[in-house]
Amino acid sequence: MRLQAHLASSGVPIxxxxxxxxxxRVEQIGSILSSLLLSVVPFRSAEPQPTDASLMERLVxxxxxxxxxxxxxxxxxxxxxxxxxxxQRPTAEEVTQDIFLQLWRNARLYDAQRGPLExxxxxxxxxxxxDTLRLKRxxxxxxxxxxxxxxxxxxxxxPETIADRETRAQKVRGVxxxxxxQQRRAIELAYFDGMSHSEIAEKLMEPLGTVKSWIRxxxxxxxxxxxxxx
Amino acid sequence: MAACDQLRExxxxxxxxxxxxxxxxxxxxxxxRNCPACTAGVAQARYIVSQLALAAPDQAPPAxxxxxxxxxxxxxxxxxxxxxxxxxxVRRTWIPTWAWAAAAVLILFAAYSLYQNVKMxxxxxxxxxxxxxxxxxxxxLDQQRATYDKAMAILQAxxxxxxxVKPSDGKxxxxxxxxxxxxxxxxxxxxxxxxxxxxxxxxxxVPKTGKGAPISAGVYMPDSSGSVLAVAPPMAxxxxxxxxxxxxxxxxxSPQPTSRPMWMGSLQ
Numbered sequence: 303m304r305l306q307a308h309l310a311s312s313g314v315p316i317x318x319x320x321x322x323x324x325x326x327r328v329e330q331i332g333s334i335l336s337s338l339l340l341s342v343v344p345f346r347s348a349e350p351q352p353t354d355a356s357l358m359e360r361l362v363x364x365x366x367x368x369x370x371x372x373x374x375x376x377x378x379x380x381x382x383x384x385x386x387x388x389x390q391r392p393t394a395e396e397v398t399q400d401i402f403l404q405l406w407r408n409a410r411l412y413d414a415q416r417g418p419l420e421x422x423x424x425x426x427x428x429x430x431x432x433d434t435l436r437l438k439r440x441x442x443x444x445x446x447x448x449x450x451x452x453x454x455x456x457x458x459x460x461p462e463t464i465a466d467r468e469t470r471a472q473k474v475r476g477v478x479x480x481x482x483x484q485q486r487r488a489i490e491l492a493y494f495d496g497m498s499h500s501e502i503a504e505k506l507m508e509p510l511g512t513v514k515s516w517i518r519x520x521x522x523x524x525x526x527x528x529x530x531x532x
Numbered sequence: 533m534a535a536c537d538q539l540r541e542x543x544x545x546x547x548x549x550x551x552x553x554x555x556x557x558x559x560x561x562x563x564x565r566n567c568p569a570c571t572a573g574v575a576q577a578r579y580i581v582s583q584l585a586l587a588a589p590d591q592a593p594p595a596x597x598x599x600x601x602x603x604x605x606x607x608x609x610x611x612x613x614x615x616x617x618x619x620x621x622v623r624r625t626w627i628p629t630w631a632w633a634a635a636a637v638l639i640l641f642a643a644y645s646l647y648q649n650v651k652m653x654x655x656x657x658x659x660x661x662x663x664x665x666x667x668x669x670x671x672x673l674d675q676q677r678a679t680y681d682k683a684m685a686i687l688q689a690x691x692x693x694x695x696x697v698k699p700s701d702g703k704x705x706x707x708x709x710x711x712x713x714x715x716x717x718x719x720x721x722x723x724x725x726x727x728x729x730x731x732x733x734x735x736x737x738v739p740k741t742g743k744g745a746p747i748s749a750g751v752y753m754p755d756s757s758g759s760v761l762a763v764a765p766p767m768a769x770x771x772x773x774x775x776x777x778x779x780x781x782x783x784x785x786s787p788q789p790t791s792r793p794m795w796m797g798s799l800q
Contacts, residue, residue, distance in 0.1 A: 366606045373601060377593050379585060386588035395597050406605045417575065421582035428585065432549075456582055457575035471586035478587050492550040493584045499550045514545060521544040525580045 354419035361409035369406050376420065377402065379467065380427045387431035387494050397430050420467075421456035432496040470528065477524045484508065485516040492517055536562065536569040543570070547577035548584075682763040683718045686710055697776055697797030707760070707795050709776055716765040717749065717776065724754040727780045733760075734781040736789055737767050740774040749776075751785040773799055 352360075352371065360368035380401060385394035401423070405412070412422070465473075478486050484506060491497045491505060499517070503510045539559050545551040546559050562570040686692055689712050697707035697719070704725070710718040719735060727733055732753050736746040749764035777793035779786075 364609045366602065366609045369605050370602055373598060377598065378590070381593035381597075382588045382591040383585040385591045394591075395593065398593055399597060399601050402601050403604055406601075406608070417579070421579045424582040424585040425578060428582075455571075455575050456579040457572060467586065470583060474583055474586045489548075489584070492548045493581065494588070496549055498552040499545065500552060502550065517548065517550055518541065518544045521548070521577065521580050524583065525576075528580065528583060 355414045358409055358412055358414065358419060361406060366406075369402070372405070372419075373402055376423055379420075380423060383424060383427050384431040387428065387496075388434055393434055394431075397427070397434060401427055401430060417456035425456060428493070435496065465528075473527050474524060477520075477527050481520055481523075485520055488513050488516045489520045536567060539570055540573060543573040543577040544580070547574055547581045679761060679763050682716075683710075683720070683761055686712050686715045686718045686763065689715055695776075695797050695799065697778065697795045699795050700793060704794065707778065707797070709797055711770060711799065712766075713770045714766065716763060719752070719760060719762040719764070719776075719778075721754075721760045723758045724760050725758065726754060730783055731780050732783055732785070733778050733794075734785045734789070735762060735764055736777045736779065736793075737764075737773045738775040738777050739768065739772050743768075743772045743774075746777065746789055748785060748787070751781070770799075775799060 352368075354372065354375070357368040357372050361372070377398060381394060381398045384397045384401075385391065388394050388397065405423075412419070416422070464470075478489070481489070488502050488506060488508075491502045497505065499510060499513050502508075502517075503513045506513065535558075539555075539562060542551050542555050542559050546556065551559065559570060559574075563574065687710055692710050692712040692715075694708055694710045697709050699706065705721055705723045707719055707721040707724075710720070717735075717737075724733075732751045734751045735749040737749050738746045747767040749767050750762065752760055752762040754760045775796060775798045777789070777797075778795040779789045779791050779793050781790060
């Protein structure tokens with residue numbers, strides 16, 4: 303029991319009733335060994351996290367636990383984005399709920415071949431949030447941002463070049479912070495407010511060509527910073 | 533591909549949704565044609581654009597939202613009906629194995645029932661045919677019996693006299709006629725060959741000169757053993773009849789003889 307308590311406090315998952323089990327599974331032995339190591343060497347994670355793709359497959363099999371994991375992994379990024387766009391908490395909650403329940407109901411429509419889940423989910427969230435703003439431009443935009451839509455296809459960079467989200471967030475914010483205020487504003491109006499080149503030019507009272515190159519150069523800089531598609 | 537080189541500078545603007553006008557239309561036309569260069573370029577730009585989401589100020593969603601979403605999802609997982617309403621394509625997989633088994637049993641049972649039904653119908657048809665045959669045979673027997681009874685009555689009656697009816701062809705057997713004034717005529721013979729195909733024997737009562745044309749007294753066929761037993765009622769006053777004659781006539785008989793008599797016998 304002392305060992306059990308030690309393991310529990312060190313964060314090793316122990317299934318209830320394990321202490322009554324005479325047969326100890328290999329993984330459990332592994333867990334114990336790694337926990338013994340943990341007590342000596344700082345260790346990052348005892349077990350590998352399931353990939354988004356495998357969680358999506360479990361979602362198709364109606365595995366609600368998989369949805370829980372996906373929600374815990376992505377809801378904060380989704381909610382932050384949607385709140386930034388809509389500027390209203392109730393609307394942001396509504397859109398976030400809508401996105402995750404649709405993910406749950408239409409998981410089979412997600413095609414892992416067409417890109418990794420995170421950028422796909424963020425693109426979907428942005429489109430849905432912009433929809434709720436009912437922009438004047440709404441009708442010009444193609445609203446077929448359904449799960450199978452080509453509008454959501456994001457090419458996956460080399461997985462090894464993808465840093466964890468916190469690192470990437472720092473880089474994105476760093477790039478944005480370094481940009482001149484007007485250029486940063488132009489990109490924000492395009493991304494968070496869904497404005498077109500001409501609308502941004504009008505709003506910022508800048509030449510159209512300038513706005514175009516601001517946005518393109520800003521995104522190319524971000525691409526360089528993220529070291530994607532080197 | 534030259535066009536793609538010019539469109540390349542629009543990938544980022546298109547991915548962020550800022551591109552408008554003719555450039556947008558042109559790029560969309562390329563994407564609609566699944567242009568590989570533009571499709572790949574836009575997909576990469578879209579990934580970069582998606583990362584702008586991380587520039588949004590960090591906001592944690594309320595815990596109540598997680599509870600609400602998970603409650604709804606678990607409720608749907610527990611009741612497949614709701615799930616199938618949303619995903620009708622998946623409905624097929626909800627047919628349980630026992631339903632397939634039951635369907636298979638039903639199909640087998642239906643096939644067996646059909647087979648039984650057809651078989652019984654066939655048996656019934658056979659049975660009906662046998663019954664018809666039996667009925668016909670019995671009718672025939674009844675007729676034979678009636679004929680026999682009548683013949684016996686005539687043969688045993690007082691005042692019946694017999695006479696030979698001679699063949700015109702010497703190879704044919706002699707017929708024997710038994711005549712009663714009131715009861716009629718019995719013709720009896722054996723070893724009578726079958727008439728030609730489609731023809732049968734017809735008995736005629738030939739009146740005395742000046743008393744009219746021959747009178748038909750019925751058509752007859754020998755049985756399988758060649759025996760003939762025919763009874764004819766008195767077709768006229770027997771005293772007016774000069775002779776009995778038998779001709780071969782088409783099936784069903786003729787109103788008047790159409791061939792020469794094969795047998796002929798004069799009444800005294």
